[in-house]
Amino acid sequence: xxxxxxxxxxxxxxxxxxxxxxxxxxxxxxxxxxxxxxxxxxxxxxxxxxxxxxxxxxxxxxxxxxxxxxxxxxxxxxxxxxxxxxxxxxxxxxxxxxxxxxxxxxxxxxxxxxxxxxxxxxxxxxxxxxxxxxxxxxxxxxxxxxxxxxxxxxxxxxxxxxxxxxxxxxxxxxxxxxxxxxxxxxxxxxxxxxxxxxxxxxxxxxxxxxxxxxxxxxxxxxxxxxxxxxxxxxxxxxxxxxx
Ligand code: URA
Numbered sequence: 696x697x698x699x700x701x702x703x704x705x706x707x708x709x710x711x712x713x714x715x716x717x718x719x720x721x722x723x724x725x726x727x728x729x730x731x732x733x734x735x736x737x738x739x740x741x742x743x744x745x746x747x748x749x750x751x752x753x754x755x756x757x758x759x760x761x762x763x764x765x766x767x768x769x770x771x772x773x774x775x776x777x778x779x780x781x782x783x784x785x786x787x788x789x790x791x792x793x794x795x796x797x798x799x800x801x802x803x804x805x806x807x808x809x810x811x812x813x814x815x816x817x818x819x820x821x822x823x824x825x826x827x828x829x830x831x832x833x834x835x836x837x838x839x840x841x842x843x844x845x846x847x848x849x850x851x852x853x854x855x856x857x858x859x860x861x862x863x864x865x866x867x868x869x870x871x872x873x874x875x876x877x878x879x880x881x882x883x884x885x886x887x888x889x890x891x892x893x894x895x896x897x898x899x900x901x902x903x904x905x906x907x908x909x910x911x912x913x914x915x916x917x918x919x920x921x922x923x924x925x926x927x928x929x930x931x932x933x934x935x936x937x938x
Contacts, residue, residue: 748855752781755855759832764848767833767841773800777828777856784928785820786862787811788853790871790903791831791841802827803904810904811868814917818925826860828853830875846875857894864924865896869903876900888920899924 749755756776762768775792778801787803795805803811815822831841831849841849853875857865867873870883876893877886883900891898901920902913925931 747851749859752856752859755852755859759852762832762852765833765845767831767835767845770836771833772797774832775800775802775829775834776832777802777826779822779826779828780824781826781860783824783826783860784863785866785924786826786828786857786860786864787815787866787868788872788876789827789829789868791829792834793838794834797834802829806908807904810907814904814921817918818921819930826862828856830872841871846871850875854894857896862896864927865893865898866921866924867898867900869901869906873898873900887916888923890923897927 747758749758759776760774762774768774773792775796779786789803789811792802793805793807796802796808802808811827812822815825830853831845832852833849835841835845865876867876870881873881873883873886876898877891877900881900883902887900887902889900891900899920901917907914907917
């Protein structure tokens with residue numbers, strides 16, 4: 696019970712800190728609770744870093760282009776901000792840039808990216824009509840999983856990005872995005888295909904295309920999930936994803 700509460704407080708604190716960093720208020724808590732959770736002596740004494748909230752994607756990209764908040768900045772070739780329509784109705788959130796993305800400076804351009812592009816086409820859309828980005832903007836060495844502190848440092852940028860695009864649906868591609876957007880204990884095999892929510896935006900978690908490259912039989916699950924997204928967006932005439 697005590698451990699559970701500590702964990703819960705830790706999660707709330709992390710959300711609060713992230714929200715404060717991008718200049719969002721936290722209307723659901725009393726001032727006293729806010730002081731307690733953030734460890735702030737006085738709210739007035741802790742100015743919200745409103746100046747770190749960017750008002751456009753261009754401004755945000757420029758703002759983070761020199762980011763050195765975490766150790767990933769040291770080895771990156773390029774910071775992979777994201778690309779697509781700034782007015783996209785659908786945002787795909789992946790994990791982190793791979794080697795090819797690190798070189799190209801664009802998300803999902805390698806083998807997994809080609810498969811994601813096929814999925815987008817099968818939905819009757821183009822990459823230009825959606826928005827594609829990652830939880831982590833810099834390539835983790837040897838394609839290792841991003842570490843919790845790296846996710847924590849980068850997460851406010853994703854929140855800022857999403858709050859500017861205001862999509863109708865987010866597709867969380869794989870475990871790391873689902874755990875970052877939905878719940879850190881999220882199990883992708885059990886929880887994919889069901890609607891969740893992030894910043895009041897419906898989130899559909901599905902398998903990562905890299906997983907589909909290894910297990911092509913899971914394409915039908917992804918197609919089921921994608922059809923739910925299409926239904927929500929009122930898109931019609933789907934074509935089947937071929938194995
Ligand atoms: N995998 C991801 O999660 N993101 C990319 O941009 C490329 C591969």
